[in-house]
Amino acid sequence: xxxxxxxxxxxxxxxxxxxxxxxxxxxxxxxxxxxxxxxxxxxxxxxxxxxxxxxxxxxxxxxxxxxxxxxxxxxxxxxxxxxxxxxxxxxxxxxxxxxxxxxxxxxxxxxxxxxxxxxxxxxxxxxxxxxxxxxxxxxxxxxxxxxxxxxxxxxxxxxxxxxxxxxxxxxxxxxxxxxxxxxxxxxxxxxxxxxxxxxxxxxxxxxxxxxxxxxxxxxxxxxxxxxxxxxxxxxxxxxxxxxxxxxxxxxxxxxxxxxxxxxxxxxxxxxxxxxxxxxxxxxxxxxxxxxxxxxxxxxxxxxxxxxxxxxxxxxxxxxxxxxxxxxxxxxxxxxxxxxxxxxxxxxxxxxxxxxxxxxxxxxxxxxxxxxxxxxxxxxxxxxxxxxxxxxxxxxxxxxxxxxxxxxxxxxxxxxxxxxxxxxxxxxxxxxxxxxxxxxxxxxxxxxxxxxxxxxxxxxxxxxxxxxxxxxxxxxxxxxxxxxxxxxxxxxxxxxxxxxxxxxxxxxxxxxxxxxxxxxxxxxxxxxxxxxxxxxxxxxxxxxxxxxxxxxxxxxxxxxxxxxxxxxxxxxxxxxxxxxxxxxxxxxxxxxxxxxxxxxxxxxxxxxxxxxxxxxxxxxxxxxxxxxxxxxxxxxxxxxxxx
Amino acid sequence: xxxxxxxxxxxxxxxxxxxxxxxxxxxxxxxxxxxxxxxxxxxxxxxxxxxxxxxxxxxxxxxxxxxxxxxxxxxxxxxxxx
Numbered sequence: 038x039x040x041x042x043x044x045x046x047x048x049x050x051x052x053x054x055x056x057x058x059x060x061x062x063x064x065x066x067x068x069x070x071x072x073x074x075x076x077x078x079x080x081x082x083x084x085x086x087x088x089x090x091x092x093x094x095x096x097x098x099x100x101x102x103x104x105x106x107x108x109x110x111x112x113x114x115x116x117x118x119x120x121x122x123x124x125x126x127x128x129x130x131x132x133x134x135x136x137x138x139x140x141x142x143x144x145x146x147x148x149x150x151x152x153x154x155x156x157x158x159x160x161x162x163x164x165x166x167x168x169x170x171x172x173x174x175x176x177x178x179x180x181x182x183x184x185x186x187x188x189x190x191x192x193x194x195x196x197x198x199x200x201x202x203x204x205x206x207x208x209x210x211x212x213x214x215x216x217x218x219x220x221x222x223x224x225x226x227x228x229x230x231x232x233x234x235x236x237x238x239x240x241x242x243x244x245x246x247x248x249x250x251x252x253x254x255x256x257x258x259x260x261x262x263x264x265x266x267x268x269x270x271x272x273x274x275x276x277x278x279x280x281x282x283x284x285x286x287x288x289x290x291x292x293x294x295x296x297x298x299x300x301x302x303x304x305x306x307x308x309x310x311x312x313x314x315x316x317x318x319x320x321x322x323x324x325x326x327x328x329x330x331x332x333x334x335x336x337x338x339x340x341x342x343x344x345x346x347x348x349x350x351x352x353x354x355x356x357x358x359x360x361x362x363x364x365x366x367x368x369x370x371x372x373x374x375x376x377x378x379x380x381x382x383x384x385x386x387x388x389x390x391x392x393x394x395x396x397x398x399x400x401x402x403x404x405x406x407x408x409x410x411x412x413x414x415x416x417x418x419x420x421x422x423x424x425x426x427x428x429x430x431x432x433x434x435x436x437x438x439x440x441x442x443x444x445x446x447x448x449x450x451x452x453x454x455x456x457x458x459x460x461x462x463x464x465x466x467x468x469x470x471x472x473x474x475x476x477x478x479x480x481x482x483x484x485x486x487x488x489x490x491x492x493x494x495x496x497x498x499x500x501x502x503x504x505x506x507x508x509x510x511x512x513x514x515x516x517x518x519x520x521x522x523x524x525x526x527x528x529x530x531x532x533x534x535x536x537x538x539x540x541x542x543x544x545x546x547x548x549x550x551x552x553x554x555x556x557x558x559x560x561x562x563x564x565x566x567x568x569x570x571x572x573x574x575x576x577x578x579x580x581x582x583x584x585x586x587x588x589x590x591x592x593x594x595x596x597x598x599x600x601x602x603x604x605x606x607x608x609x610x611x612x613x614x615x616x617x618x619x620x621x622x623x624x625x626x627x628x629x630x631x632x633x634x635x636x637x638x639x640x641x642x643x644x645x646x647x648x649x650x651x652x653x654x655x656x657x658x659x660x661x662x663x664x665x666x667x668x669x670x671x672x673x674x675x676x677x678x679x
Numbered sequence: 680x681x682x683x684x685x686x687x688x689x690x691x692x693x694x695x696x697x698x699x700x701x702x703x704x705x706x707x708x709x710x711x712x713x714x715x716x717x718x719x720x721x722x723x724x725x726x727x728x729x730x731x732x733x734x735x736x737x738x739x740x741x742x743x744x745x746x747x748x749x750x751x752x753x754x755x756x757x758x759x760x761x
Contacts, residue, residue: 123719285738
């Protein structure tokens with residue numbers, strides 16, 4: 038089982054790194070490092086790639102401008118009970134592949150409690166956005182006699198996990214950081230063989246119970262997992278994830294050999310926290326979703342379904358893809374085919390696990406795929422860097438990697454039976470939450486297709502918008518919305534005026550302030566429910582006069598662009614502000630390199646320009662709106678404020 | 680594998696680990712001679728050599744590695760033994 042198997046192999050990576058070292062400009066070396074980090078590599082290449090990127094990253098970090106290379110800055114503190122220094126370069130390099138400029142502060146191993154409970158000036162100065170608690174099974178052993186009862190083991194496990202909860206809360210309270218807890222990797226072989234799990238205090242039983250309790254506690258506390266126990270179960274035996282030789286030699290839990298995999302596991306969770314997970318899976322059709330070529334073989338000739346090993350493997354892949362759709366990944370099709378012939382498979386083939394309604398955008402034509410992928414991103418209003426493109430044809434994959442380096446294009450195994458595992462291993466869709474809105478998202482995007490057809494049929498825009506019969510429901514953010522609102526705050530990049538990221542606790546605190554306005558907005562129309570599509574947070578600020586309210590956060594899902602939702606939201610916001618005695622709304626636009634689409638948001642809504650507030654980042658524009666006399670643009674949306 | 684061949688491959692391992700294409704090894708080369716050869720780099724060298732030569736060093740052997748000559752002898756011994 039090869040690490041990073043989803044990345045393409047480079048003909049001569051070592052020589053390419055040597056050549057890139059000779060580039061003078063640090064920023065150019067950085068972009069070359071980003072490019073080369075996208076190829077499969079072992080841990081010796083990691084150190085070289087890390088050095089290649091270092092100067093460019095330092096230069097970018099020192100400037101206040103948004104990162105030129107499109108990387109999001111991410112400060113990660115690693116608090117560990119074992120040596121992690123050899124893993125840090127791997128995390129940084131994996132970050133380059135996942136849109137992050139990661140800076141790492143690794144506390145000396147074994148001092149994780151001190152870093153969170155004592156006064157640690159290094160931690161305070163570093164101000165981590167993410168804290169990874171990398172603990173291992175040898176740390177803080179529970180020291181239970183082997184014959185202990187299940188009740189005694191449960192009690193000891195609960196006490197240990199309560200200690201972790203305390204540390205998590207400290208990390209949140211002190212540094213306002215998102216915590217990532219590493220699960221425990223079984224380090225010692227079983228004592229009892231298969232009987233192990235039937236002995237409550239057997240070492241591996243205790244680790245299993247600790248991991249189960251950690252997972253439950255993490256869910257309750259809003260902590261994310263680095264669930265190392267999962268890959269350890271599949272890689273550990275084969276590749277020696279926890280190699281006892283390295284443990285005795287250097288207190289390394291994770292062998293340097295597996296540093297590339299570990300770095301990627303950390304980086305993908307960090308990327309999810311920073312809103313950089315992929316959102317959409319774009320699928321080729323012939324020999325990707327079914328065996329054979331529909332245009333040649335016809336609907337009865339393609340291999341798909343029971344009675345044939347290959348046909349069953351394609352069905353299994355389709356089922357996996359359909360489940361990704363059900364967890365909120367947008368599904369799209371991009372195929373060189375005749376559209377009617379290709380769609381007929383979805384509507385007429387009895388064995389298809391994917392249905393036409395699962396596909397948000399269906400592009401089948403004879404144009405080049407790079408252009409089609411651009412079109413798909415545009416139709417869905419998402420960035421190219423949100424796409425994953427799956428195609429069995431190596432030539433097509435190669436072209437897309439060349440033409441559209443932002444799109445993730447996994448290498449695929451020879452056998453379709455291994456496609457699901459490969460897609461899962463690539464970790465493109467790491468999540469920070471899962472809500473009912475995620476489950477409904479695919480459906481909602483698919484309905485957008487119906488809306489677009491309605492739009493094409495309508496003779497004028499106003500008539501079309503009126504015909505949608507839209508209703509905007511505004512709710513004050515309460516316990517029921519907290520999780521979904523926080524998730525949207527942390528993953529919205531494009532329609533986001535300020536791109537401030539908040540934890541649930543912070544959103545809750547802001548919503549509890551009676552002088553603040555915290556709105557969760559949903560949109561329904563005659564085609565269905567679009568779900569939670571907009572969040573607005575407005576609060577008093579020390580830099581403002583009384584009677585003024587700062588729009589701290591205004592973000593919206595791009596699913597509902599171009600429907601005048603902004604104007605309706607302003608009307609709701611102005612009314613809520615007015616009820617709190619506010620006369621003026623102050624709005625800011627803070628450019629990030631990804632939110633250019635909202636640069637004119639405030640002037641478009643009738644706000645007038647102001648000087649930027651003190652201490653705002655370079656490029657910030659500031660706007661004001663008179664709650665009483667202000668004129669919001671017209672809209673055709675019925676308001677339902679609760 | 681001849682000793683010369685082992686030196687050639689090991690040199691490449693050192694160059695990769697220390698990201699320095701100028702490194703030249705002889706039997707007397709020690710950690711003193713190469714910038715960055717600290718305890719962490721030492722583990723990296725050991726692991727990279729294991730991967731490149733397809734051998735594994737025993738815990739006890741790792742403690743006795745002090746210069747490149749010993750490194751080469753150790754690898755040569757393992758190759759001889761199959």
